[in-house]
Amino acid sequence: xxxxxxxxxxxxxxxxxxxxxxxxxxxxxxxxxxxxxxxxxxxxxxxxxxxxxxxxxxxxxxxxxxxxxxxxxxxxxxxxxxxxxxxxxxxxxxxxxxxxxxxxxxxxxxxxxxxxxxxxxxxxxxxxxxxxxxxxxxxxxxxxxxxxxxxxxxxxxxxxxxxxxxxxxxxxxxxxxxxxxxxxxxxxxxxxxxxxxxxxxxxxxxxxxxxxxxxxxxxxxxxxxx
Numbered sequence: 001x002x003x004x005x006x007x008x009x010x011x012x013x014x015x016x017x018x019x020x021x022x023x024x025x026x027x028x029x030x031x032x033x034x035x036x037x038x039x040x041x042x043x044x045x046x047x048x049x050x051x052x053x054x055x056x057x058x059x060x061x062x063x064x065x066x067x068x069x070x071x072x073x074x075x076x077x078x079x080x081x082x083x084x085x086x087x088x089x090x091x092x093x094x095x096x097x098x099x100x101x102x103x104x105x106x107x108x109x110x111x112x113x114x115x116x117x118x119x120x121x122x123x124x125x126x127x128x129x130x131x132x133x134x135x136x137x138x139x140x141x142x143x144x145x146x147x148x149x150x151x152x153x154x155x156x157x158x159x160x161x162x163x164x165x166x167x168x169x170x171x172x173x174x175x176x177x178x179x180x181x182x183x184x185x186x187x188x189x190x191x192x193x194x195x196x197x198x199x200x201x202x203x204x205x206x207x208x209x210x211x212x213x214x215x216x217x218x219x220x221x222x223x224x225x226x
Contacts, residue, residue: 002097002132005065009125017048018058019105019124022067022092026102031071031089034059059090069093101131108156116156 012018024041025032038055041047049055062068068090077083092099105124111117121127153164 001066002129005067005098006129008061008065009129012125014048015123015125016120017054019120019128020048021055021058021062022098022102022128023105025068025090025092026099028091031091034088034090037090063090066093067096067098098128098132101128103152104128104131108152110156 009015009018021037021041024037034056037059038049038052039045041049041055042052043050059068059070063070071089071091073087073089074084075087077085092102105120105128106118107121108116108118150161150164150168153159153167154161157164157167159167
C-alpha cells in the first residue's frame with residue numbers, strides 16, 4: 001500500500017493540495033460530507049482546490065489506496081422531509097500506516113508570545129513517506145502517535161522528555177481523561193498523621209523538664225531536715 005501511495009505522490013506536480021486534504025481529514029477525525037470538504041478546501045474557504053472535480057478525483061484515488069474510507073448516506077432534505085438525498089462522506093482511515101504521521105507534514109512556529117501557527121514543510125508528501133517507512137508493524141498505533149506528539153511538544157516548548165510527559169499528564173488530568181495521581185492525598189494524610197505525633201513529642205520533653213525541676217527543689221529540702 002505504501003509503495004502504491006508513493007507512486008501516486010510521484011505524480012503530484014504540487015504536493016500541497018493532497019497534503020492539505022490529508023491533514024484536513026485527520027483534524028476532522030470522523031466522516032465529513034463532500035460538500036463541506038469542498039466548501040472549506042475550495043476557493044470559498046481559501047483552500048488549495050480550485051476545481052471540485054480535482055478534489056473528487058483525489059478522494060476517489062485515496063479510497064482505492066485505502067487511505068480514506070467513503071460512505072454514502074440517505075439524508076432527508078432540510079426543506080422537504082419527504083424528499084431524500086444521497087450524500088457522500090469521507091474520513092481518513094485509522095488503519096492506514098500513514099495515519100499516525102499525517103501531522104508530521106506540518107512545522108510549528110511561534111507567531112506571538114502565546115500563539116503558535118503551522119505550515120506545510122517542504123515536500124510534505126515525501127516527508128510523510130519517510131516517517132511512515134520507519135514504523136514497525138508490531139508497534140501499537142496509539143504508541144507511535146503519542147511518540148510523535150511528544151517530539152512535537154518538545155520542539156515547540158523547548159523542553160526535555162520528562163517535562164513533556166508531565167505536561168501531557170497534567171492536561172489529560174484536567175480533561176478528565178485520567179485520574180490525578182494518588183501520591184498527593186497520601187502525602188497529605190501522612191502529614192496529618194505525623195502532626196499529632198510531633199505535638200506529643202514536643203509535649204513530652206516539657207513534662208520531663210517540669211518533673212526534673214521538682215526533683216531539684218525537693219533535694220535541698222531533704223538535706224536541711226537531715
